[in-house]
Amino acid sequence: MNYLANVPEVLDLAKHVKAALPGCIVFAGGHSVSFVAGHVLAQAGGAIDVVLKGEGETGAPALLAVAADRALAEVPGAVTREGTGPPPAMAHSLDDHLPARHLGGHRRKYFIGVMDPAASIEFTRGCPWDCSFCSAWTFYGRSYRRLSPEAAAEDMGCIREPGVFIVDDVAFIKAEEGDEIARQLELRKLRKQYYLETRCDVVVRNGEVFRRWRRLGLNYMFLSLEALDEEGLRAFRKRSTPKVNNKALEIARSMGLSVAINIIADPDWDEARFAFVREWAMSVPEIVNITVQTPYSGTETWFTESRRLATLDYRLFDVQHAVLPTRLPLRSFYQELVKTQAVLARKHLGLAALAKTSGIVARQLVRGQTNFARMIWKFDQVYNAERQYSEHLREARYLLPQPAQTPVAVADRKELFVHTPSRRRS
Secondary structure: OOOHHHHHHHHHHHHHHHHHOOOOOOEEEOOHHHHOHHHHHHHOOOOOOEEEOOOHHHHHHHHHHHOOOOOHHHOOOEEEOOOEOOOOOOOOOHHHHOOOHHHOOOHHHOOEOOEOOEEEEOOEEEOOOOOOOOOHHHHHOOOEEEOOHHHHHHHHHOOOOOEEEEOOOOOOOOHHHHHHHHHHHHHOOOOOEEEEEEOHHHHHHOHHHHHHHHHHOEEEEEEEEEOOOHHHHHHOOOOOOHHHHHHHHHHHHHOOOEEEEEEEEOOOOOHHHHHHHHHHHHHOOOEEEEEEOOOOOOOOHHHHOHHHOOOOEHHHOOOOOOOOOOOOOHHHHHHHHHHHHHHHHHHHOHHHHHHHHHHHHHHHHHOOOOHHHHHOOOHHHHOOHHHHHHHHHOOOOOEOOOOOOOOOOHHHHHHHOOOOOOOOOO
């Protein structure tokens, strides 16, 4: 369970499976459930035998090893009705856990933007920053680990798809590591289309490694701006500035990259703030994505802001719903939000997208790939103010736990960690 919004359907599925196969072991794991393991276990009503906190590469094999005698509470990271196991263990080396890509099915259904089809690959895991709205650093204990360049190139060589999404939380934090992976790919004459996510200060600091990857096939970049002003960046503890962010955009533009950026809409925004963001979004060439500030369990804001939560319905914790009280009436907030998100539609979806990508779409259709072509017409199905408002009125059978109302001091942040590494890994 990597997304809180999916918890209800997983609980229902577990209950269905347990009713059909009462003797089987049902377990759940993943990022988000690691922070609410005991609560989800209780909500399952016996349908889930164990929730595994932490990384699956270590937890799942350990669970299978004791499944026969049902000693589930002995597994590191296990949370059961009978007790809790030792702390979850981190994988010793990412090189030991490369994906078994030959086992994957439905590969033609995976895509991201115009990269259709696409596969994903991981070069590094974890994040050394500590943004207040993010749970990547709390999950991994602010650790940062990497695949060896040789293992990264080996895994890339197993990918058949022409597009590759580099799923690192922050790509190329260390320029020398990105350079060495690039060198290994060049030696193997491996070339793909790449999409990655990174921070603006990393682009400014390590511009040359991104230029090298541009020559290798990097076409698409997601930059996490989150806010347009100093105050917003400080509130999110981004440890960046508008000047640095603008410099990163200039560098990406100079490389000819297609760039998407994210801005976090605060529920306290009024019409004037939404109008300002719309005007700014129309003034830049980048794809502007708008998400809603959402305190997630596992983030620092879960403790510092969640006392004001307006709902505990898992399904609304998807960064597209306002779970904090809004300054505007809730329906008006969604109307402004969708109007602002429509900037994306006018610039980059529908006829605008088709005009810019007609050649790409034509080549994909010849190969039988229709995912991107269908996606560019789906804005109204995804973003709908009335539907988003009405979803607050649904009866909720499963609720998140009521969070503690205690601010998190700097000294207490380690209490948020799922994994507590013995030392910082690199």
